[in-house]
Amino acid sequence: MQKILLVEDEPSIARFVELELSHEGYEVTKAEDGRTGLELAEKGGFDLMLLDIMLPGLNGLEVLRRLRKTSQMPVIMLTARDAVMDKVTGLDMGADDYITKPFSIEELLARIRSALRKQVKQETSALVYGPIELDVLRHTVSVNGETIDLTGREFALLQTLMENQGIVMTRETLMDKVWGYDFVGETNLVDVYIRYLRTKIASKTDQRLIQTVRGLGYVLREDESA
Ligand code: CA
DSSP, rough: EEEEEEEOOOOOHHHHHHHHHHHOOOOOESSSSSHHHHHHEEEHOOEEEESSOOSSSSSSSHHHHHHHTOOOOOEEEOTTTTTTHHHHHHHTTTTTTTSSOOOOOHHHHHHHHHHHHHHHHHHTOOEEEEEEEETTTTTTETTTTTEOOOOOOHHHHHHHHHHHSSOOOOOOHHIIIOOSHHHHHHHHHHHHHHHHHHHHHHHTTTOOOOETTTTTTTSSSSOTTT
């Protein structure tokens, strides 16, 4: 049973939401103020938090700000109508979604399902190729279980190759996916970054994994000439 933490100080809304969510098969825990909500959230064990913004004690944005230091639990903010700044701030601070009061229970349920689906996706965010494991969510890469430090571009380049393993990627495609603009001539930037990547990967394994396909580009596959 999926567990939802509901932080809402207005008793009528809290009761209504709790009733409907329980009816849908969720287990609901309620908190009536920000501080209690944060304490419960930090203890963990919830799949998602519904967080009102206007709360006594700590307001919802402050709860979210503090929570995000330790937890990536999905959070849907409950906002008052027309509180545009709250919505923007909430999303900037790492809220996954928001819903404006008054809301229909169908809309709330749809957003809960969507946020939970995203979470499942993120939890299986690891790409694996041979000894390389790349975690998209945590932004970490290990080779043979040992972490290697990559810059943002190196990470994006490796991620692109891993998502397309076995497929030859032209310099132009890599340029476009990693640097995000139409290059003018200077595709040797790709070669330079491939060299950086190879060196870092080679520090943890003897396998040569990124192959050059002469005249075309690069591919992540076993070295057939070895
Ligand atoms: Ca409130």
